[in-house]
Amino acid sequence: MQKLHLVLLIHSHQPVGNFDHVLEEAYTKCYLPFLQVLEKHPAIRLGLHYSGSLLEWFDAHHPEFFDLLRTLASRGQVELVGGGFYEPILIAIPFEDRIEQIKRLADYLENRFGKRPTGAWLAERVWEPQLPSTLAAAGVEYALLDDSHFLWAGFEPEQLFGYYQTEDLGAKVSLIPGVQKLRYLIPFRSPEENIAYLREVMLTHPGGMAAMGDDCEKFGVWPGTFKWCYEERWLEKFFAAVEANSDWLVTTPPGEYLAAHPPLGRAAL
Numbered sequence: 325m326q327k328l329h330l331v332l333l334i335h336s337h338q339p340v341g342n343f344d345h346v347l348e349e350a351y352t353k354c355y356l357p358f359l360q361v362l363e364k365h366p367a368i369r370l371g372l373h374y375s376g377s378l379l380e381w382f383d384a385h386h387p388e389f390f391d392l393l394r395t396l397a398s399r400g401q402v403e404l405v406g407g408g409f410y411e412p413i414l415i416a417i418p419f420e421d422r423i424e425q426i427k428r429l430a431d432y433l434e435n436r437f438g439k440r441p442t443g444a445w446l447a448e449r450v451w452e453p454q455l456p457s458t459l460a461a462a463g464v465e466y467a468l469l470d471d472s473h474f475l476w477a478g479f480e481p482e483q484l485f486g487y488y489q490t491e492d493l494g495a496k497v498s499l500i501p502g503v504q505k506l507r508y509l510i511p512f513r514s515p516e517e518n519i520a521y522l523r524e525v526m527l528t529h530p531g532g533m534a535a536m537g538d539d540c541e542k543f544g545v546w547p548g549t550f551k552w553c554y555e556e557r558w559l560e561k562f563f564a565a566v567e568a569n570s571d572w573l574v575t576t577p578p579g580e581y582l583a584a585h586p587p588l589g590r591a592a593l
Contacts, residue, residue, distance in 0.1 A: 326531035368575050415451075443465065453492060469502065515558070
């Protein structure tokens with residue numbers, strides 16, 4: 325039986341100079357408990373992106389966080405995803421600075437975790453068609469975009485359960501559509517509603533993927549979400565529900581899915 329691949333890419337960022345008490349609250353309510361729950365569910369595998377400025381704050385204030393993250397990465401449960409070090413809108417800065425930003429974070433991740441990222445998080449998920457030449461020159465193979473970019477370009481909703489290739493000046497990168505429906509379901513609706521939606525997708529796209537990329541802060545920092553995700557155990561229940569449906573549903577890090585499956589076609593966004 326072909327399984328549906330749930331591809332999750334969770335993004336975390338705090339700007340340089342943000343107040344320490346703000347970051348401490350986010351660390352306590354979100355960044356740390358998310359990984360602690362994830363550690364208990366080794367079958368749940370996903371992509372994680374942290375901006376360089378946030379990683380530097382972890383290093384200065386909570387170096388033990390790196391130990392937990394390194395454990396998850398070393399056992400193949402987590403794929404660390406790159407991007408601009410200080411989370412710039414890439415298209416708004418010069419080409420040379422884009423390359424420097426991406427390579428700086430890739431170097432940091434490789435030095436700390438022993439593996440260079442193949443994907444990149446795009447700040448605010450902003451896209452312009454000349455970005456592939458930048459991304460490819462910096463060693464980036466894929467990025468995730470909101471499905472709205474694809475829909476505005478003429479794709480139909482049922483075409484968004486796989487990935488596409490795009491190019492600029494002969495340089496190619498892969499683009500993953502992040503499904504809006506999943507962004508609204510996770511974590512705001514019950515695990516049962518999430519599973520019901522994913523089952524619908526599996527029936528029409530067996531062997532395909534359903535991708536969601538969004539902020540880690542909505543798992544604990546956004547109003548009411550700490551109570552919902554951790555005190556009422558939504559995240560624990562969601563991971564358990566995915567595991568309970570492993571006969572047709574599997575979580576797969578984004579780079580791993582792309583390496584094992586061909587693109588659905590080309591996209592000019």
